[in-house]
Amino acid sequence: MTTDTRAAGDLLRLDRQICFSLHAASRAFNGVYRTVLADLGLTYPQYLVMLTLWEDDGLPVKEIGDRLRLDSGTLSPLLKRLETAGYITRRRSEHDERSVVITLTMAGDDLRAEAAGIPLRMAKATGLTLDELQTLRTLLTTVTENLDEADL
Amino acid sequence: MTTDTRAAGDLLRLDRQICFSLHAASRAFNGVYRTVLADLGLTYPQYLVMLTLWEDDGLPVKEIGDRLRLDSGTLSPLLKRLETAGYITRRRSEHDERSVVITLTMAGDDLRAEAAGIPLRMAKATGLTLDELQTLRTLLTTVTENLDEADL
DNA sequence: CACAATTCAGTTGTGCACAACTCAGTTGAG
DNA sequence: CTCAACTGAGTTGTGCACAACTGAATTGTG
Incomplete structure (x- = not known):
């Protein structure tokens, strides 16, 4: 196509800018969330998990991972920290011993109002x-x- | 304002979606870059540094950090890995011994064509x-x- | 029923982000 | 000129992302 050269040039520059801008935007968001969430003692990914649980409590780890696109390598330690913080409890599912069901504690539920x-x-x-x-x-x-x- | 209640509700839902979508988009980009950059042996942030150096070689660490919004805590080990990979060299500035100037090696410069x-x-x-x-x-x-x- | 394939949570190892810090080199005010 | 303040690079410690793996529980097929 006749416009290919010019379009390719545009794309080159644009990709570079998108590359930077997306990375920067992601980190800028993260930084502001860090500040806002500091009072609650949550990180941004932990907040995402809490949002998910506030919407549907008692989800298995797998389901949380599917909704947030996070795998067990990320979720396992994160959930352990939320448990240590006293916001959630973990217990094996009765129906399927492979699954671990995550449930909000009182403190975890109370946090919802604070995060409103x-x-x-x-x-x-x-x-x-x-x-x-x-x-x-x-x-x-x-x-x-x-x-x-x-x-x- | 009369539209506040409704607007607030919209914003609540929207924030939740933006929150998710930005996080997801950032990781989706990263994942594709991971695949594309695997041949070059670069990670996405390392690629950002190389892009910067391909544009202006011989920059001090500080300047790279300013352009990419990365601090020394992130850049120092990252640059060390790029040095180990043989793509850059590091040397103290002659004018200011505090600065470390980053220069592309032959291999680092050659990578430019591969990344085109x-x-x-x-x-x-x-x-x-x-x-x-x-x-x-x-x-x-x-x-x-x-x-x-x-x-x- | 038995066992191979699958599923789920967790672990390990690498790399990035960032806060808080150290330390050497530089600069500026007195 | 001197010394306090500042600057730049690096380190340490915490947390997330992800690949590759382990091991237990479950499922499906012969």
Whole structure:
């Protein structure tokens, strides 16, 4: 195609910028969450797990991993820390001894109220409008799906 | 405001989705880069450093850190690994003995040609159009700037 | 029923992110 | 000129991501 050379050039520069900007954005988000979550004694990935449990308590490790795309190598120690912090309990499933069911403790459930204000603070911190946030989410979701399917 | 309640609800859900989608997108990108960069023996952050050096060789560690928003705690061991891999050399600056100047080796420079096809492959893997990529980059950059300025 | 294949949680090892710190070299105020 | 403040690189310790692995429990097939 006639536009290939120019388009390829654009892509080269763009990739470099996206490469940087995505990495930077991910870390910037993480940094702000770090600050916001410090009061609760949670890290960002731990917060993701708590969000999941606040929505559906009593999930097995596998299900949490599927929803958050995290494997046992990440979740096992993370959940151990949440257990030590007193926010969750772990017990083997009665139906399937291979599964470990994660349940919120009182303290873990109470944390929900304390965390209630976080999403709004974060959304405001991004400085984007609702529409822009929607667009961003859509693009990120699309990219993720495509990247997951891409076999190179 | 009259729309506050509804807007707050939207934001709650949206934050949860953005929270997930950004984390997922960041890891999806990282995963594909992992595959693509495996041939070169580079990780994604190492690739970012090499991109920087291919653009401007002979930078001090501090400057690389500023451009990539990485601190010495991350860069020092990373650069040590790149040195071990034979892609860079490190030497103290003559003008300022505190600085360590990073220089590409022959092998490090040769890698540039091997890496030439990566950006296009990545851009294609995202499955987005040029316009969409532009939009994504703009949103990410804006978000990063806002988050960095946000004091909570 | 028996056993091979699968599933699930956990461990190990490597690398990145970041806070808090050390230490050598440099700079600036008095 | 001197010494306190600052700067740059590096180290240490904690936590996450992920590949590769182990071992126990379960399932499916002959």
